[in-house]
Amino acid sequence: MLMRQSFVRTKYGSAAAEMFEARASSALKTTLTLARQRDEWVDFGLFIEATELVDSLFGRGNLALAWEVGRFAAEHNVAFWRSLVMRVVSPTVVLAIAGSLWNHHYDTGTLDTERVSDSVRVRINDFLWPHRTHCMSIGGWIERTLELGRPKTVSVREVSCRTRGGDVCEFALAWG
Numbered sequence: 001m002l003m004r005q006s007f008v009r010t011k012y013g014s015a016a017a018e019m020f021e022a023r024a025s026s027a028l029k030t031t032l033t034l035a036r037q038r039d040e041w042v043d044f045g046l047f048i049e050a051t052e053l054v055d056s057l058f059g060r061g062n063l064a065l066a067w068e069v070g071r072f073a074a075e076h077n078v079a080f081w082r083s084l085v086m087r088v089v090s091p092t093v094v095l096a097i098a099g100s101l102w103n104h105h106y107d108t109g110t111l112d113t114e115r116v117s118d119s120v121r122v123r124i125n126d127f128l129w130p131h132r133t134h135c136m137s138i139g140g141w142i143e144r145t146l147e148l149g150r151p152k153t154v155s156v157r158e159v160s161c162r163t164r165g166g167d168v169c170e171f172a173l174a175w176g
Contacts, residue, residue, distance in 0.1 A: 001034050003050025003073045004050040010072070012058055013147045023053060036092035044106075044129055051133045072146065091146050091154075091175055095122060098145070111138075116172075121159070124169040135169045142171060151175035 009017040031046050039105060040054025051066050059065030089097075092113065101109040109127030113120060122142060124135070135158065143156040155174045 001030070001154065002130065004054050004069060005032060006053055007069050007075065008058065009071045020053060020057060025049060028053075034157075044134075048131050048133050055133070063133055066133045067138035067140035067143075070142075071144035072136035072140075073137070074144035078149045089149065090099065090175070091151060092120060092153055093148060093171075094145065094149060095120065095142070098142075118174070118175045122171045122173060127162075127169070130169060132163045135161050135163070139171055142173065146173070146175060171174065 005017060005020065008020045019030060024032065026091055028046050028049050031042060032050075035042065051069055052063075055061060055063055055065040056070060066070050092115070093109075095111075095113040099113055102109070102111040104126070108129070110125045111126055112123045114123070115121075127134075131139075136144065139158055143154055146154045146156075153176045155172075157172045159170040159172050163169075
């Protein structure tokens, strides 16, 4: 949750961060205050609210900024990932590790990786609360995490989304 707040402060300044906090619901304000003091699970609805608030205040309202928030989170959460990712581990292994850590962030669903011909597919399966904002954030996170690793080029393309009628939320990945 603090990552959304940090994104706003870094990209738009302190006044924007204050505006973000002022526009938040009372539940989100409480969560932002408590998140500074504790490292614990955050209600998924508040995660969505915070990301959509960032997009509505500083983006175009089309959730493109949710993707950028995901990229920002990947870059700023690299303490763990950097030692693992940089120059050592293949993107496929990174994605497998991310899938195995999914339940540390969410209490529903899985993040599954599968090689399909010349690309890799990443699917969010059995997630109880599919949300467009969440998919965009995950896509941006995947893209930036892989960019921080060995590949010189990374492509992450959304193939389907449950919120748009798909059976599953899925991304096609390629790198070189």
